[in-house]
Amino acid sequence: MHPMSSCSRLFRPLTSLARTLPLLGLTLLLAWPQPACADWTQGQRPPVPQTVSKELQALIARDPGLFQMTLPEDPARLKAFVERNAQGTANAVKDLQKQLHFTITPGTMAGVPVFTITPDTMARGCEDLLLLHLHGGGYVLYPGLSCTWEAGLMAGLTGMKVVCVDYRMPPDHPYPAAMDDALAVYKELLKAHPASAIGVFGSSTGGGMTLALALRARDEGLPLPGALAPCTPWSDLAPIGDSYATSAGLDNVLIRYDNWLADAVRLYARGQDLKNPYLSPVYGDFAGFPPTLLVSGTRDLFLSNTVRVHLKMRAQGVPADLIVHEGMSHVQYYMDPNMPEARFHFQEVGRFFKGHLRPGTVPAVQPGTASQAGVKAVQGQTSGPVSGQAVHASGQASAQAPR
Numbered sequence: 001m002h003p004m005s006s007c008s009r010l011f012r013p014l015t016s017l018a019r020t021l022p023l024l025g026l027t028l029l030l031a032w033p034q035p036a037c038a039d040w041t042q043g044q045r046p047p048v049p050q051t052v053s054k055e056l057q058a059l060i061a062r063d064p065g066l067f068q069m070t071l072p073e074d075p076a077r078l079k080a081f082v083e084r085n086a087q088g089t090a091n092a093v094k095d096l097q098k099q100l101h102f103t104i105t106p107g108t109m110a111g112v113p114v115f116t117i118t119p120d121t122m123a124r125g126c127e128d129l130l131l132l133h134l135h136g137g138g139y140v141l142y143p144g145l146s147c148t149w150e151a152g153l154m155a156g157l158t159g160m161k162v163v164c165v166d167y168r169m170p171p172d173h174p175y176p177a178a179m180d181d182a183l184a185v186y187k188e189l190l191k192a193h194p195a196s197a198i199g200v201f202g203s204s205t206g207g208g209m210t211l212a213l214a215l216r217a218r219d220e221g222l223p224l225p226g227a228l229a230p231c232t233p234w235s236d237l238a239p240i241g242d243s244y245a246t247s248a249g250l251d252n253v254l255i256r257y258d259n260w261l262a263d264a265v266r267l268y269a270r271g272q273d274l275k276n277p278y279l280s281p282v283y284g285d286f287a288g289f290p291p292t293l294l295v296s297g298t299r300d301l302f303l304s305n306t307v308r309v310h311l312k313m314r315a316q317g318v319p320a321d322l323i324v325h326e327g328m329s330h331v332q333y334y335m336d337p338n339m340p341e342a343r344f345h346f347q348e349v350g351r352f353f354k355g356h357l358r359p360g361t362v363p364a365v366q367p368g369t370a371s372q373a374g375v376k377a378v379q380g381q382t383s384g385p386v387s388g389q390a391v392h393a394s395g396q397a398s399a400q401a402p403r
Contacts, residue, residue, distance in 0.1 A: 045250065049327040055339035059332050060299070064252035071140065071263035075171040078267075082141055082169075089146035096149065096337060100156025104148055110184035113166035115148045123159030123350075128359035129197050132189060132225070133164040134182055134213065136204030136331065138234075138264035140169050150203055150334050157343060158350030163189065170267035178268075179278055182213050187222065194360035195223035199353040203295075203331050204302065207233025211281035211309065214289060224290050227356035229349050231295040232302045232330055233309060235282040237265045237274045241304025251301040253330040286313045292320040293352045295345065297328025323348060 048060045072078045097104070101120040108114060117133075131154060135147040142149075144166060151164040167181035189198055202210045207230035214224055239257040248256035269279055277284030282305065292313060296306035306322065313320035325333055325341060333345035 052327045053340045055336050056327060056332065056341050059335060059339075060252070060327050060329070062252050064249055064255050068255050069260050071260050071267070078140070078171055082143065085141060086143055086146035089142060089149060090144060093145055093148050093152055096152050096156070099337065100152065102152055102155045104145070104152070106145075109163070109188040112181045112185050113144075114185060115145065115151070115164045115166065117148060117151050117155040117162040117164060119155045119159045119161070121159055122161070123354070126158075126160050126354065128193075129160060129199070129353070129357045130189065130193050131160055131162045131353060132186060132198060132200045133162050134167070134200070134202035134206040134209040135164060136202060136206045136234075137169075138261060139175075139178055139205055139268040140264050143169065150206070153334055153337060153342070153346055154201070154350065157337075157346040158353075160350060160353065174270045175268050175272055175279060179209065179212055179216060182209055183216050183220075186213060186217060186225075190222065190362075192362060194358075194362055196226040196358040196360050198225045199227045199229065199357050200225045201229035201231065201349065201353075203231040203233075203334065205234050207231050207294075207306075208235050208237075208281055211235060211284070211286075212278045215277055215281055215284045218288065224288070226358060227290050227353055228292045229295070229352060230292065230309070231333075231349070232297070232300055232306055233281070233294070234302060235305040235309050236280045237269060238280065241308060243301055243303035243305075243307075247299055247301045247303060247329075250299050251329040252299075253332065254301040256301065282308050282312065285316070286318050287316045289313065289316075289318045289320075291352075291356045292318055293349060294320060294322045295325070295333070295349070296322070297325040297330070297332065299327060299329045301330055321352075 048057050050057070052060070072081055093104070103118045103120070105116045105118070106113070107116065131151075133148075133151040133154065135142050135150060137147075147166050148164045151162040154160065155162045163185065165182050165185050168177040186198075186200075200210045200213060201207075210228055210230040211233055214228060217224055239262075244257055254261065265274070272279060274280050275283045286309075294306050294310050296303045300306070303324070306324075310320055310322045323345075325345070328341070333339075333342055336342055
């Protein structure tokens with residue numbers, strides 16, 4: 001996010017990299033017409049906790065009333081809004097590369113655009129392991145290179161290779177396009193990697209998609225990934241769960257459900273039953289799932305989404321762990337790469353994957369042909385992996401420009 005002058009005094013002096021906070025597009029959020037504040041924004045907010053780093057204190061201290069927005073209803077205006085937001089984040093990714101030393105290579109898998117993020121120094125023992133990343137953004141934000149921010153942090157801070165899926169999004173591609181693309185890429189990865197060597201992770205929407213991907217993979221007879229890390233997952237698209245009320249306005253990132261989340265649901269679900277587990281995976285059957293690490297924060301609007309999944313997994317015998325960060329609103333663990341809590345978060349997730357993923361041999365019999373849903377996902381596109389020119393830390397544009 002890129003803080004505006006009205007709130008710049010809340011932040012410590014920033015390096016060039018720390019100005020990468022346009023990640024969630026605060027410049028655009030501040031410029032967008034703002035609805036009236038509600039909930040915690042109407043009254044006295046709890047004090048900023050002194051039990052966290054100064055960097056996190058600065059994030060917690062931001063006024064949530066500054067960052068509210070609604071999504072444009074007109075498709076053309078929505079696309080323009082998303083593109084402006086994406087450009088700022090893509091520029092931030094290039095700065096991140098200079099600090100964390102990784103390479104981004106665009107390409108396609110099963111006709112789906114992907115970015116492969118490779119750390120300059122691979123962690124020992126991780127040469128044959130691979131992480132699949134599904135980005136957040138409410139199914140509407142962060143196309144192209146902008147989708148790689150979290151994946152870059154993971155690769156740079158853990159030394160693990162990551163494939164990031166640039167899945168299709170509304171308004172042109174509502175449900176199930178995003179999940180079709182994610183599943184198509186996972187099937188492609190299974191051709192070259194054993195499932196036990198693949199970990200899947202993502203935050204917010206990406207966390208919900210991580211869970212839904214495992215549900216779909218199992219339902220289609222595919223081997224499940226070796227481990228999952230759905231961080232603050234959007235596991236229920238309806239405003240069901242205690243923290244939707246208790247953290248409304250307290251979470252100074254998402255603010256509340258009827259901010260822009262309700263708009264995103266309307267655009268993506270298009271009238272579908274929100275209790276469909278592929279949309280709201282908290283209603284799915286997690287029995288037999290691999291080891292799972294869930295992450296949230298004490299002020300996170302999606303804390304209940306996360307807790308409900310964790311409790312259900314434990315009840316169904318899944319080896320699931322939960323980390324709740326002190327004082328954090330939604331996804332604040334990746335907003336400042338220099339923040340101690342950010343490094344702790346990615347090191348913990350990386351340690352989790354390194355402890356559970358196992359290299360092996362690819363089965364002689366490959367997964368079956370794509371399901372009808374998978375076929376729809378790549379219809380009219382060229383299938384098979386295609387390498388693109390790498391985007392290096394110098395920030396040079398690739399031959400295959402991000403969408």
